[in-house]
Structures are given as C-alpha cells and as structure tokens.
Amino acid sequence: MKLRRLTALLLIALLIAAGGCAGGGDGGDTAGRVRLLVFGAPEELDAYRTLVGAYTGAHPDRQVQLVEASDRKDLVARLATSIAGGEPPELFLMNYRFYGQFAVKDVLEPLDERIAASGTIDPADYYPVAMDAFTWRGRQLCLPQNVSSLAVYYNRTLFEKHGVPLPQPGWTWNDLLTTATALTRDAQGGVIRGTESEGAAQRPAVHGLGIEPSIIRLAPFVWSNGGDIVDDPARPTRLTLDHPAAREALKNLVDLRLAYGVVPTDEEVEAEDDESRFANGRLAMLLSSRRSTTTFRSITGFEWDVAPLPVYRRPIGILHSDAYCMTRGGENKEAAWKFLEYAVSAEGQRIIAATGRTVPSHIEVSNSPAFLGPAQPPRSARVFLDAIPAVRALPTISTWPEIEDVTSGILENALYRGDRLDDVIRQLDEQTRPLFARGEHPR
Structure with a gap:
C-alpha cells in the first residue's frame, strides 16, 4: 500500500511539474x-x-x-x-x-x-x-x-489667409491641383505658377501639396479613375499601370512636380520630410493616414483639419x-x-x-x-469614418513588401527626375513580375 501511495504521489508531482513547464510554452x-x-x-x-x-x-x-x-x-x-x-x-x-x-x-x-x-x-x-x-x-x-484611410491634411489658417476655398467632399483631382497651385507661394506670399520656381532665385517658401511617390499613394486614384493596379486582386501576377485609367492617374501624379511644381523637390524632401514641413507651416496640404494626427496635435502655430481624398469618377480610398x-x-x-x-x-x-x-x-x-x-x-x-465603406485593401501576398520597395524607387525617379512615362511603366512591370511569381497568397 505504501509503495502504491508513493507511486501515486510521484505521478501527481510529475504531472504538476509538466504542467508548470508547459505553462511557459503554451501560455498558461x-x-x-x-x-x-x-x-x-x-x-x-x-x-x-x-x-x-x-x-x-x-x-x-x-x-x-x-x-x-x-x-x-x-x-x-x-x-x-x-x-x-x-x-x-x-x-x-x-x-x-x-x-x-x-x-x-x-x-x-x-x-x-x-x-x-x-x-x-x-x-x-x-x-x-x-x-x-x-x-x-x-x-x-x-x-x-x-x-484608417488616406486623407488630405490641410493648413486651415493658410487657406483662410490667402482666401482659398476649403476642400469639400466630392472635390476632384483638378480641384486639388488648382488649390495646390494657389497655395504654392514665395517668401512674400506671391503665387508661384508652374515650374518657373526652378529658375527663380528663390524656391517656394510654401508648397501647395506633399505626396509620397509610392504605390500606396497612387492606388486609390487609379481605383477612383476606374482602373486597377494589379490584374487580379486575390491572386495578382502583375501590375496593370499600363491600362489607360491607371496610366492617367500615374501621369497626373508625376505632373504635380514636373509640370506644376506644387510639391517639393527630392532635395527639399531629403532636407525636411513632408510631415515636418507641414508641421512647420511650409506645406499647405499633405496626403497621409491617421497616424500623422499624433504628430500634428503638437502644432500651435496654426489651425489644421482633414478633408476626404479628391475624386476622379467615384469616391474610393485605400485601407490603412x-x-x-x-x-x-x-x-x-x-x-x-x-x-x-x-x-x-x-x-x-x-x-x-x-x-x-x-x-x-x-x-x-x-x-x-x-x-x-x-x-x-x-x-x-x-x-x-465616412471613407470606410469605400476603402479597398491592397494585395497581401507574401512578397508585397518587396514589391513596394522596388516600385518606390522607380516612382521617386518618375516624380523627381522626370523619367519617361513609358519607361517607368515598363520598369515597374519588369522588376515586379518575378516578385509576384514568387509570392504566396492568403486565399
């Protein structure tokens, strides 16, 4: 009897010890x-x-x-x-x-x-x-x-100072461009039109718009224009920026710098990123997600607010x-x-x-x-909140981070260096196809 009791006690002790060890591994x-x-x-x-x-x-x-x-x-x-x-x-x-x-x-x-x-x-x-x-x-x-979704942060004080109408729901890409042009100003407050600032003795003191040249900034405008960025959102094999709707949205994005000069140059962005430039009052509008709010709540020099994305054919946003x-x-x-x-x-x-x-x-x-x-x-x-019903998610294939990294460099060159649009689209396709082919899908 004593032997059986001792055996039972030892077994219980072992089970307790095993349970204690398992607690670290399985989360007890x-x-x-x-x-x-x-x-x-x-x-x-x-x-x-x-x-x-x-x-x-x-x-x-x-x-x-x-x-x-x-x-x-x-x-x-x-x-x-x-x-x-x-x-x-x-x-x-x-x-x-x-x-x-x-x-x-x-x-x-x-x-x-x-x-x-x-x-x-x-x-x-x-x-x-x-x-x-x-x-x-x-x-x-x-x-x-x-x-979150992408939104337009804007310097409300600057808009009111120059008598520029505030962004309204349903405003268009052309409205955004007109507004950014009206708010690109020299140190004396004068409007700087087009790319004449490149030859001017003084660059704009305030730029009308800040936008990151990336696929996540381009995508909602391609969608809004009736296009898509990939051939199959569930199982993508290639980018489709060669399609007319996507090509138009890409050209309009590149033209912000090359044709109109409303966004800072690459040298200016290197010296002061867009978020800092906005917080310092030198950027009238910035496209960003909700995460910028924590930084901008420290602003004391002016009043700021957010507006919905401009629309091509229909309102649509990108999920963050x-x-x-x-x-x-x-x-x-x-x-x-x-x-x-x-x-x-x-x-x-x-x-x-x-x-x-x-x-x-x-x-x-x-x-x-x-x-x-x-x-x-x-x-x-x-x-x-109003944007949520129309937000779309980007593909979540395993190689998407690599795709973003590759496209970022190409799009930066397009915006700041002025690479030919056909060459940009070709490079985007050639350099991302192998990444799509290697990726695995969530469905």
Missing part, C-alpha cells in the same frame, strides 16, 4: 512578461506607452515590455531575426501589407479559438474590411486596432490598418492573449483613440467621443 501563465514589438514616431510610441500603462496599472501582476524599433524595416528585421533565433516577442504590431511574409512561414499563432472563447472580443463589433485584411487561408491571424499578431514561438501566450484582448477591446481602443493615433476598428468606439470628440483636432474626424 497570465502574469508572465509580454514583449510587444512596435515602431512609430515619438508621439505614436507615447500612445502605446499610455495603453500599456493603463493595462499594467489595472493588472499590477502583469508585465508588458514595449520593444521599440526605429522604423518598419527595422521592425521586420528584428522580428525575422528573433524568430530565426527562437526568441521572438510574444506580440508585434504590423500593417496588413507586411504580415504575409510571416504568415506564409506559419510562425504566427492563429487566434480563432481564443476569439471564440473570449467574453470580450466579438468579431461582429469590428469593421469587416479590417478583420478580413488579417485573415490568411481561412484563419484569423491578427486582430486590427485601426481602420495595423493589427496585433501573436508569434507561435512566444514564451507566454496566455499573458500575450490577455494583453491583446485588452488592447483591441472597447476599453483599450478608447484609450489609444484618445491619443489621436487610431481610427478605431471597433465600430462602437469609432463613433464615440473618444474618437469624434471636438476637444482636439482634427475637427472633421468623421472624414475617416
């Missing part, structure tokens, strides 16, 4: 440390510190360490290196355009079962376009914190959405899930929305004072 410890990898401007990082502080303040026994990358490329490199080394962070925050390179390697933890068991997360509470963007082959791999993703190899999955669940819950999204960083993916929170409250700019925050 809700009080363990969670590492969250993010990047952003200082104001954006402050927003995430606020969220983490609120969470750990409510749960003093839980630790969340914010791991801050310098930029998107640094984040991707750190994540890839840590996964390869067997010590990845439990969580990371990433745009839907970039997570496919990790989804295809099966290093992300599917969240479907945790969502189904959650008393906090109901998928019906979130904008479908954002949830769908993080669905890979039938599995929900990440949960979105935001559902980031989500929390959990790594398969993270040490403490249960603790990671508890923070993730909090971050995307109504409570967590109210906290981060109040900082200005996000357009909440949680439908109720997006329509609450946490986002729409008039206490801080932009006063026209509803512009972001």
